[in-house]
Amino acid sequence: MSGPTTRATPLAPESRAAALREMAREPLDVLVIGGGVVGAGAALDAATRGLRVGLVEARDYASGTSSRSSKLVHGGLRYLEQLDFGLVREALRERSLILNRLAPHLARPVPFLYPLQHRVWERFYVGSGVLLYDTMGGRHGVPTHRHLTRRQALREFPSLRKDALVGAIKYYDGQVDDARHTMMLARTAAHYGAWCATSTRVTGFLREGDRVSGARVLDLETGERLEIRARQTINAAGVWTDEIQEMVGGRGQINVRASKGVHIVVPRDRIHAESGIIARTEKSVLFIIPWGESWLIGTTDTDWALDLAHPAASRSDVDYLLEHANRLLKTPLTHEDVVGVYAGLRPLLSGESDDTSQLSREHAVVSPVAGLVMVAGGKYTTYRVMAKDAVDAVSHSFSRKVPASCTETIPLVGAEGYTALWNQREQLAAESGLHPGRVEHLLGRYGSLVGELLALLEERPDLAEPLADAPLYLRVEAYYAALAEGALHLDDILTRRTRISIDTPDRGVATAEEIAALVAPVLGWDDGQVKDEVEHYRARVAAELDSQQQPDDRTADAARLGAPDVRTADRG
Template identity: 35%
Template sequence: MAKDWSAKDRAAALAKAERDGIDVLVIGGGITGAGVLRDAAVRGMNVLLVERGDFASGTSSSSSKLVHGGLRYIAQKQFGVVRESCQERDLLLKNNPNLIRPLPMMLPAHEGSKAPLWQLRAAMWIYSALANFRASTRFKILKPKEALKHCPDLKADKLKGAALYHDGQADDARLVLETIKSARDKGGEAVNYTEAVSFEHDEKGKISAVTIRDMLDGKVYTLHPTVVINAAGPAVERIRNMDQPVASPEVVAAKGVHIVIPSGRIKSDVCVNYETDDGRYIFMIPWGDVTIIGTTDTFSKEIDDPVVHAKDVDYILSATNKAFPSAHLTTNDICSVFAGVRPLVAEKGEQNKKPDEISREHRIWEDASGLISVAGGKLTTFRTMGQEVMKKALSRFPKKFRKKLKPVNTKDMPLRQDNFKAPELEKSLCEKFNLAAKSARHLVKNYGADALEIMNAAQPDERQSIGNSYFTYAEIPWVMQHEAATNLTDILERRMRMAILAQDRGVPEIKKIAEVAGRAAGWDEARIKKEEEGYLARIKKRYTIQPD
């Protein structure tokens, strides 16, 4: 049974941290911070994570949702990144089979392609070698006719063949939430909408206290952690500057834009990684009722609230229509759009490179004040990043303290109990609650074994699909009670993902959605109306194309 974790628990968690003290404070509730939190919690440490927005409200909910080995990094000779990514991808697939799913990938080669077919074959052998030729890296070089069977809409003219291989696919925001929930099960704590405001230093210049503010009620707390870890993503240098000015900024922000179209618009049973006119590669990713296409890669100053501009969409549509000429995509086909900002660490001499030329390796800084900061890296490698950060943090504690900690091996530790048979659980949901098969599939994929609990706990009028989508009203009260969702945007953007994965984004049913949430949270009519309007405004700003 899922552990309670609602907005009502926030104040008690912050007060306890102030009163009893903590070993580690993690600033940042994306995938990197979640990985650090879990590693510390598994060791038996008293650890608190604070996030000034909602969990995964930044980069970690706006990725391509791929858990991949980084095939393209071979061309940049980032062999260490590829080796580590392949290993972590395989572990995630093994440990969390219903959370991370295998995804067939196809990389076509046309006459005149940046990577001709012989290079693709060579790259696939290197890819396999870096993964020690594990079964997960088996590949096949397809003939043109074979490639077109997988994707009939792919450009056939001058097609020389394609590489077919497998990576993984996951809901990025769900991955963050399950990592944090796993950490909480081990004794860690996390609070959203809580901002680190300032640091206090002792006579030696070391951080002695951190002032944090609850963004919902304005209350201020003073914490005294032994170690502070800054995992604030694109805002990592903002936190470092709050401690002491950064002499030479090293983190650059790169914006990635995706568009979402109905799944039938491009016929394909694989994810296709195709080349653009400027030599980049973007993904066409099947995902249930929709297809996600992206991403762009441009430097940006939109760190906090990136939006999608018309020129970003034009770039994706132009490249996609050339790769799939029979599709004839226009903006009228777009269900939703979204943008995220990746923090890239630019080493000396890399500032003038293009974003896709900058290494995806992560970097850890240890400042004189004791602040440990981490940035860069990939969604796939969050576990090893958290482990590496915590190894550095442990050196700050007395040997006597370290000896009391639990031995850690997160390598074989699943994020949630995923050892059930999905088809059997889906069938049970359909039979017991007269649920549509696609809704049962969604519940099991998103919530795992908790899917049955969600439906059991729901009111009779909540055990139904929202409009024509596979999402259900039953999820709304459950995520508020068990996943710290505080408002309607938390629910629809990051817990259920309707903002990008539902073709109408939940807008036609927003009134009933808000009423169900209000009933669960005890909101009055004014609050329900405010939440409804807030979500619609959010859709208009973040998930709708903005003029250039």
């Protein structure tokens, strides 16, 4: 096969069991709690400093906040207005690293229009801000901004209402599939020696006097209870930070408030445009973002004090997004246009404000008790800095000198050789027999690991067929998710390894059986387990659809909790 296709340590079903055995066998240098972007980043940071590292996650990689974002890597244009220059500068530097060095196969520039409603002062005011944004970001990875007349803006975004703007400013940010990026971070950490195990819930801490010396965990797949000893423990549990703090007696220096952000997904043909849109609302910021064959529209920003694992979107959330989008769109969207909805929780550091949209996106690293470091706050784009700061905090306790962080020079698996393969995509298509568009799709999800999938197709040509009811994806992608990407359940594949749960109008219900049967041999499922997985997934979708018809958060939460979690210990 042409090109420098690479291989990486797989997150295989058997490697999870091996990781748990190894973590329990002898003390770790660092145990990381939480498989979101910060936890996976911390595991990679510690492993690449030569530390013996383990990572445990109660559900799946990115199953919380890190799979439910706006899918952007950005500096945060609105934080300039809050004069938070340090955060913006830091985030723009990280954006450049992600786009150019760390994950060019997963992230790419995306254009936005900022519609202007006032002719002179607003163009000067917003234009100055965007100029500063470009200047702070440097000329790395994205084109610079341009001022547009109304006619030029409508040419870029024909679906805009003419009375919604007098002109616009076009600028660029970065876009990433957050769930795949987080999983690839974990896989990169494993590649560098970290032991990683999902479906592993922390139930308490081990203590030596007043010092935390590791954690007690429950394997949710087998019911086995284990003790993992570690010289240092990093809690990167995001919105679950307070729960972890309670396990050490409630002594905590971080207070996290959960803010719910809801996004809806509509088909690409419902909005005719070449760029996205960013606009102000009275409560937050509205994004209309191109996303493959769809558009993402978000987000809400409201306090949430209900179930953390499965935040629910209510009908009022969807109404809010449709109403604000329709203020801009020439042809209004309706509920019938919505093919997907997802809700996520931002872990915001509590401050003086009662308004979650005003709480800090800065992060904090503290040590409430010896042996335990907590990291919380921040934003997706700055995960690497948060991870570095957390590992810096634990590194001081080791008797030997721990090397400085090197993750700004460590590309994620699949990044090395990606550009060359992209240039050779026509050859790859000819050699594999796949359509060039399919090869581009695979390169944008796997990078130079595409060779592993193409090798599977040589062994099993049937995997080259599209999924019958989700034809955006090939059967090999579902198979590979179980074989090498750490997926343990049907939900992991439909929701995070692929985006079938929001990419298809039926939320993936029709394709559930096909995928379950396809991965059953890899995951060791018998017919009963296949049926169980499909039933759990369908129940989850039904509960989410029910919640989206409820009028408010409380009733939506009750409806969503009608479906039990598929992980064993959560089943009703």
